[in-house]
Structures are given as C-alpha cells and as structure tokens.
Amino acid sequence: MAKPQRKKKAWYKLDNAAMMYSAIQRENYSAIYRFSAVMTELVDPEALQRAIDKTMPRFPTFRVRIKRGVFWYYFEPNDAPGPFVKEDMKNPCQPVRFWEDNGWLVRFFYYGRRISLEVFHALADGAGALTLLRTLLAVYLRERGWAIPNTGGVLDITQPPPAEEGEDAYFRYAKSRVRRGMGERKAYQNTGTPEPFYTLNVTMGLLPLDRLRAAAKGYGASVTEYLSAVLIASILARQRREGRRRELPVALAVPINLRPHFPSRTLRNFILTVRPSIDPELGEYTFSEIVSQVHHHMRLHITRQEMQAVITRNVMLQKNKFLQLAPAPLKNLSMALSYRLVGCRPYSTTYTNPGAFPVPPEMAPHIQRMEVILGQSYTPRANCASISYGNTMEITFAGTVKETDVERDFFRHLVREGIPVKVISNREE
Amino acid sequence: MSYCVNCGVELDPTARACPLCHTPAVNPNQPVDTALPPPFPSRREEVQPVSKKELALLLSAMMGSVAVCCGLLNLFFLHSSRPWSLYVIGAAAMLWIWLVPPLVLRRMPLWIRLGLDACAVGVYVYLISIDLRGLDWYLGLALPIVLTGGAIVMALGLVLSSGRSILTSVTLIIGAVGLFLMGIEFFVDRWLTETYQPGWSLVVAAVCVALMVPLIVVRRRPALRDEVRRRFHL
Ligand SMILES: [Zn+2]
Numbered sequence: 001m002a003k004p005q006r007k008k009k010a011w012y013k014l015d016n017a018a019m020m021y022s023a024i025q026r027e028n029y030s031a032i033y034r035f036s037a038v039m040t041e042l043v044d045p046e047a048l049q050r051a052i053d054k055t056m057p058r059f060p061t062f063r064v065r066i067k068r069g070v071f072w073y074y075f076e077p078n079d080a081p082g083p084f085v086k087e088d089m090k091n092p093c094q095p096v097r098f099w100e101d102n103g104w105l106v107r108f109f110y111y112g113r114r115i116s117l118e119v120f121h122a123l124a125d126g127a128g129a130l131t132l133l134r135t136l137l138a139v140y141l142r143e144r145g146w147a148i149p150n151t152g153g154v155l156d157i158t159q160p161p162p163a164e165e166g167e168d169a170y171f172r173y174a175k176s177r178v179r180r181g182m183g184e185r186k187a188y189q190n191t192g193t194p195e196p197f198y199t200l201n202v203t204m205g206l207l208p209l210d211r212l213r214a215a216a217k218g219y220g221a222s223v224t225e226y227l228s229a230v231l232i233a234s235i236l237a238r239q240r241r242e243g244r245r246r247e248l249p250v251a252l253a254v255p256i257n258l259r260p261h262f263p264s265r266t267l268r269n270f271i272l273t274v275r276p277s278i279d280p281e282l283g284e285y286t287f288s289e290i291v292s293q294v295h296h297h298m299r300l301h302i303t304r305q306e307m308q309a310v311i312t313r314n315v316m317l318q319k320n321k322f323l324q325l326a327p328a329p330l331k332n333l334s335m336a337l338s339y340r341l342v343g344c345r346p347y348s349t350t351y352t353n354p355g356a357f358p359v360p361p362e363m364a365p366h367i368q369r370m371e372v373i374l375g376q377s378y379t380p381r382a383n384c385a386s387i388s389y390g391n392t393m394e395i396t397f398a399g400t401v402k403e404t405d406v407e408r409d410f411f412r413h414l415v416r417e418g419i420p421v422k423v424i425s426n427r428e429e
Numbered sequence: 430m431s432y433c434v435n436c437g438v439e440l441d442p443t444a445r446a447c448p449l450c451h452t453p454a455v456n457p458n459q460p461v462d463t464a465l466p467p468p469f470p471s472r473r474e475e476v477q478p479v480s481k482k483e484l485a486l487l488l489s490a491m492m493g494s495v496a497v498c499c500g501l502l503n504l505f506f507l508h509s510s511r512p513w514s515l516y517v518i519g520a521a522a523m524l525w526i527w528l529v530p531p532l533v534l535r536r537m538p539l540w541i542r543l544g545l546d547a548c549a550v551g552v553y554v555y556l557i558s559i560d561l562r563g564l565d566w567y568l569g570l571a572l573p574i575v576l577t578g579g580a581i582v583m584a585l586g587l588v589l590s591s592g593r594s595i596l597t598s599v600t601l602i603i604g605a606v607g608l609f610l611m612g613i614e615f616f617v618d619r620w621l622t623e624t625y626q627p628g629w630s631l632v633v634a635a636v637c638v639a640l641m642v643p644l645i646v647v648r649r650r651p652a653l654r655d656e657v658r659r660r661f662h663l
Contacts, residue, residue: 087472088470415437423438425469426468
C-alpha cells in the first residue's frame with residue numbers, strides 16, 4: 001500500500017477572540033454554541049451526511065483541529081474522516097476535548113425535524129456559523145430534490161473558498177492610536193445551584209416577532225435593547241429577592257457583530273461585547289427607565305471609533321512581548337485565572353441576538369423556525385440567546401443551574417406586556 | 430393548547446408541567462399528549478471524565494520498581510544485616526497512597542483521602558521503627574501523635590470542604606494547630622515522665638485563642654467584616 005504523500009499543512013494563528021476561548025478551555029468547560037433549524041419535514045440523516053460532506057470543503061476555517069504550539073495554540077487543517085452527523089441528545093453543547101472525536105471542533109446532530117450545528121467559539125462567531133448552516137441547509141434541500149439557488153447568503157460550494165473568508169479581521173482594524181480597555185466594576189454574579197457534571201438545562205420561548213417589535217417600539221428601542229432590558233429587570237428582581245445588604249450592578253455581555261461597522265468577509269470571529277448595566281444602588285429604576293438606559297448605552301458606545309480602540313488594545317495585548325514569550329501552558333493558566341478573576345466578573349450574564357436568519361425565498365417554505373443555544377457558562381448561571389426566522393422569535397435560556405427564576409420572570413414579563421409566549425424545555429419535570 | 434395558570438405561557442402538548450414554575454398542566458379538554466415526540470430528545474449522552482489511569486499506572490510502576498529494586502539490593506548485596514530498604518519502600522508506599530487513589534477514584538470523599546494519607550504516614554513511621562528496633566517508642570509516642578494529627582486534619586478537611594469563608598477557615602486552622610500542639614505535649618509528657626503537666630503548649634494555645642477571638646468577632650460583625658474586606662482586598 002502506497003503511503004499517502006505527506007503534504008505540508010497550512011497552519012494559521014488563532015484570532016484574538018479565539019485565543020481567549022481556547023485558553024479558558026478546561027475539561028468540563030468550553031465555549032460552545034449551537035444553531036438549529038427546525039424543518040417542516042422529518043430530517044433524512046443520510047441526505048444530511050451527504051450535504052455535510054459536500055459543504056465542509058467550502059469552509060476550510062471549520063475543517064481544522066487545534067494544536068498546542070510552544071507559545072500559542074494554532075489551527076491546522078483536519079483531514080480526518082468526518083465530521084459525522086449524530087443523533088441528538090438531551091444535554092447539548094458538551095465541552096470539546098481537542099484530542100477526541102478526530103479533533104473536530106464542529107458537530108452536527110439531527111432529532112425529528114431539527115438539524116443542529118455546534119461550533120467551538122474559537123473557530124467562528126455566530127455570523128460565520130450561520131453562513132455555514134445556511135449553506136448546509138441549502139445543500140441538504142438540494143439533496144432532497146429541491147432547487148435552491150446560491151443567493152441570499154448561500155455560498156456556492158462549487159467555488160474555491162476565497163482567502164478573505166479566513167482573515168483575522170481584528171488584526172486588519174487594530175489601527176487606532178488610542179487603546180481603550182475594560183476595567184469594569186464587578187457585577188452581580190447571578191449564579192445558582194449547579195447541576196451535576198454535563199447537564200445543560202435549556203428553556204426556549206417562542207414568540208411572534210411583530211408583536212415583540214411593536215412592544216419594543218412602544219419604548220422607542222430595538223428588539224435587542226428591549227430584550228436586554230427585560231433580562232436586566234429579571235436579574236435585578238432576583239438580586240432583590242436574595243436580600244443583599246449592598247446590591248451590585250447588573251450588567252450584560254452583549255456581543256456585537258463588527259462586520260456592519262468594519263467591512264470584512266471573514267467567517268472567523270469578529271465580535272466585541274458591549275456592557276449595558278443598571279446599578280440598583282443609585283435608586284429604583286422603572287422598566288421604561290431601564291429600556292432607555294440600555295438603549296442610550298448601546299447607541300453611545302457602539303461607534304466605529306470606540307470599538308476600534310478596543311480592538312487595538314486587545315490585539316496589542318496579544319502582541320505584548322512578555323505574554324508572547326511565556327510558554328503556552330503558563331499562558332493558558334494565567335489567562336484562565338484572569339478570566340475567572342476579572343473576565344466573567346463584570347457581567348451578570350450574556351445575551352446575544354444574531355437577529356434575523358435570512359434565506360433565499362426558495363428555502364423559506366422548508367424551514368419552520370430557527371433556534372440558538374449558548375453552551376454552559378464558566379460559572380453556574382444561565383446564558384440567554386435569541387434568533388428570529390420569519391415571524392418567530394426564539395429566545396433560549398441555557399445553563400447548568402437548577403433554578404428557573406430568571407427565565408420565569410423574563411417570560412412572565414413578556415406575557416404581561418401582551419406578547420404571547422410558548423415555552424418548551426428539556427428539563428425533567 | 431394548554432397554558433400555565435401561573436405564568437400565562439403556552440405549553441407544549443407533551444409537557445406535564447410548566448418548565449418555568451413546575452405547576453402541573455391540568456387541562457380537562459386536552460390531556461397531556463404522550464404519543465407526540467417531545468420537543469427535545471430524552472437520550473442523555475454520558476461523557477466519560479478524562480481517565481487518569483495511565484498516569485496512575487505510570488506512578489505505580491515507578492514506585493513499585495524502585496521499591497522492588499531496593500528490596501532486592503538490600504536482601505542480597507548491600508548491608509543485608511540492616512533493613513535499610515524499608516525507608517525507601519516505605520517512602521514509595523506512602524507516596525503511592527498519597528498520589529494514586531485520588532487519580533483513580535475521583536469520587537472519593539476528602540475525609541477518607543486524608544484518613545488514608547495519615548495511615549500512610551503511620552505505616553512509614555512504623556517501618557522506620559522496625560529498623561531502629563523502637564517498637565515501644567512507636568506505640569507510645571509516634572503512633573498517638575500521627576493518629577491525633579490525622580484525626581484533626583480529617584475533621585478540618587470535613588469542615589472546610591463544604592466551602593467556608595476565608596475568615597472561618599483561618600480561624601479553624603489556627604484552632605486546629607493549637608489543639609495539635611497540645612496533643613503533642615500530652616503524649617510527649619506521658620512518654621517521658623508518665624504524668625501530664627501542661628506547659629509550653631498552653632502558651633501556644635493561648636496565643637492561638639488570642640488570634641482566634643478577634644477573627645470570630647470580625648466574622649460576626651458585618652460592619653467590621655466589610656472594613657477588613659475593603660482594606661485587605663486582592
Ligand atoms: Zn408556569
């Protein structure tokens with residue numbers, strides 16, 4: 001048998017966000033998220049596997065494994081067989097282990113009418129993963145005999161992948177003269193009773209987008225701002241119930257897609273977080289005051305100039321000579337420690353809203369709704385994420401906590417505002 | 430469609446209770462649909478925790494070979510009259526008990542682990558006493574001290590493992606040290622003079638109590654605690 005010729009593998013560096021996600025990686029924690037499409041018909045796993053095999057070569061930034069160099073992790077093309085579609089399970093978004101499952105950092109699942117894609121955050125952000133999922137769904141529907149064009153964000157899998165899709169866009173835009181950093185106050189931690197190892201409680205709420213948009217408009221806010229405000233109000237109420245003597249600010253980490261602000265075609269990470277917050281020590285806030293606070297915070301801070309200053313600071317940090325020369329294990333340890341001590345402490349939870357999932361009109365009748373799950377958090381608390389498709393807004397709370405009080409208050413608030421909510425969950429009753 | 434009477438949210442036809450508030454779904458017109466597939470799979474995937482077996486095996490092999498080699502050398506070649514290899518074998522056994530069981534049995538409670546560790550120390554000291562022909566000092570002095578120390582450490586581990594504040598932990602550790610030193614003096618006195626006249630250990634114990642009282646006061650008074658936290662925060 002002839003030995004397959006060893007090609008020189010084209011490795012590449014992790015981007016700024018990926019570095020953080022891989023450094024804080026542990027045996028029982030990884031930054032994983034999942035996007036699912038609920039189709040109108042039962043999923044055909046064989047057609048789905050064929051679609052995956054055809055689609056993945058078009059997305060080289062997802063066909064990688066992560067390796068540890070002496071100083072930094074790096075990505076290397078993964079030529080192992082797979083990834084293989086698997087039957088879905090009750091506890092999604094399990095941590096990855098870099099040496100298991102042939103080193104794959106993406107996973108595909110099916111359950112009934114649901115097709116799910118799980119991605120390790122070091123590979124790509126939500127926008128990149130949704131491009132992969134949209135293209136995969138188009139190829140899958142073609143396998144099922146439908147004619148789907150390469151329009152509306154579906155990539156042409158017969159074309160070679162352009163290099164711009166694999167660029168580290170942070171690097172390109174780290175050109176600001178000023179470096180702006182964090183140094184935020186500690187926020188209320190919103191933790192609860194942890195569930196046993198590898199349990200992820202998922203609760204989803206489904207609501208009509210037009211009613212939600214109308215409610216948000218009633219407060220002069222966007223849907224993201226409005227839902228962030230509802231979430232902050234729910235967490236404020238929880239802190240109040242705990243009866244602390246001194247209350248801490250409630251702050252959200254809201255990732256912002258940078259592509260609309262800094263043109264880039266990258267499918268890798270290109271996000272920053274903003275931090276809307278409410279400090280209850282300043283006094284009582286009515287709900288409309290919270291909405292207005294969140295609205296103005298977002299409008300004030302999501303500016304090209306300010307975000308560029310933060311990007312520059314983050315990239316410069318990674319170019320720091322001391323940090324560069326520290327061996328990788330030491331770096332991981334110190335980054336994990338500083339993340340534990342500083343990184344997740346300024347936030348009460350994460351709320352991410354990739355917004356609408358557009359598809360070409362030919363695909364629309366085959367998809368019923370979209371779903372998103374943020375995997376487990378570093379500490380026992382629930383994360384929130386939402387995605388809309390057509391007129392269905394889907395909001396997910398996922399976490400490794402037993403308590404349901406934040407999501408209960410959140411959805412009850414929406415119901416009180418006249419928005420009908422349907423709730424589904426994987427919790428045991 | 431069923432709604433939660435408590436939250437006002439619509440429930441899945443397969444839901445037996447509201448996922449938000451656990452109120453049972455009772456709808457006489459539409460009982461829970463058990464035929465429909467639930468919205469999420471019920472199959473749980475168990476992830477195997479990373480196995481430390483290889484490391485445990487490697488450590489066992491290392492300790493074992495060191496012990497066997499020294500034992501053979503001792504028996505046949507070097508100073509066969511004195512069982513010097515017992516020191517090495519005992520050290521290897523003690524290290525093995527300290528390191529290997531926690532790797533293999535990850536669910537072992539902390540207090541059992543600490544108890545085992547103390548027993549290992551006891552066994553090691555016993556092996557030394559065999560070489561020095563000192564079974565009497567072993568039984569009279571070393572064993573009681575090791576057992577007392579082991580018991581105190583076990584109790585401390587049991588109390589601290591359920592997550593105490595730094596102040597409480599420091600207070601308890603100081604108390605444990607004081608107690609241990611008093612135990613040492615008791616056994617030393619009994620061994621040397623067969624009477625118990627508490628002396629130096631009472632001084633140490635008094636110092637420990639003097640250290641503990643302010644800590645307990647600070648722990649009890651929220652205002653003081655806040656002050657300390659502010660000044661000593663990291
Ligand atoms: Zn309810």
